Amino acid sequence: MPISKKTTTDRPAPDRRGELLATAAEVFAEQGYSATTVRRIADEAGMLAGSLYYHFDSKESMLDEILSTFLDELWEGYDAVVAARLGPRATIEALVTESFREIDRHRAAVAVYQKEARHLVDHPRFGYLAESQEKFERLWLGTLQRGTAEGAFRPDLDIRLTYRFLRDTVWVAASWYRPHGAHSPEEIARQYLSMVLDGIAVRD
Numbered sequence: 001m002p003i004s005k006k007t008t009t010d011r012p013a014p015d016r017r018g019e020l021l022a023t024a025a026e027v028f029a030e031q032g033y034s035a036t037t038v039r040r041i042a043d044e045a046g047m048l049a050g051s052l053y054y055h056f057d058s059k060e061s062m063l064d065e066i067l068s069t070f071l072d073e074l075w076e077g078y079d080a081v082v083a084a085r086l087g088p089r090a091t092i093e094a095l096v097t098e099s100f101r102e103i104d105r106h107r108a109a110v111a112v113y114q115k116e117a118r119h120l121v122d123h124p125r126f127g128y129l130a131e132s133q134e135k136f137e138r139l140w141l142g143t144l145q146r147g148t149a150e151g152a153f154r155p156d157l158d159i160r161l162t163y164r165f166l167r168d169t170v171w172v173a174a175s176w177y178r179p180h181g182a183h184s185p186e187e188i189a190r191q192y193l194s195m196v197l198d199g200i201a202v203r204d
Contacts (some may be wrong), residue, residue: 029109029115041059063112066109069106071128073102082139095143100185103174144157144162166196
């Protein structure tokens with residue numbers, strides 16, 4: 001017997017789905033994906049474990065939606081930076097700023113991505129993680145290479161080492177950042193960029 005599709009009125013409210021995904025992301029970030037049970041997510045959301053399946057068919061589906069939503073928004077921002085055709089330094093500044101905005105919007109998802117991505121890349125459902133990582137490297141490495149070629153960055157830089165330093169310096173912020181703190185994402189980006197691009201020592 002075929003299973004009938006839900007009518008429009010039977011579909012879970014988008015706001016509730018969003019709330020549940022936010023809760024799941026926080027639990028995944030704290031406990032790790034493998035160690036998290038559907039019951040734990042349901043408990044944190046204040047509902048029965050069975051009720052969670054009305055919104056999602058599996059824990060894996062929740063993880064998929066958390067990661068794909070974060071990456072879709074990240075690339076929407078990055079693609080806008082690329083489309084602006086800025087110079088190398090301005091591109092790096094814009095990419096760093098956009099990265100901090102995404103940490104602000106999706107802090108838990110970023111933490112989950114950092115913990116789980118390497119274990120998921122070989123899973124067919126999460127093949128987009130490897131594709132995104134490759135695209136990310138091409139964008140950042142290409143911008144740094146263009147910057148050295150055009151004289152915007154020092155010619156003696158090890159491009160790949162510089163890329164790793166920038167990447168890790170920015171994204172590790174997800175481990176301590178909390179929304180609505182003393183500084184906005186843009187202000188944190190400005191401080192980071194000042195230290196990375198201009199240093200911390202007083203100039204003579």
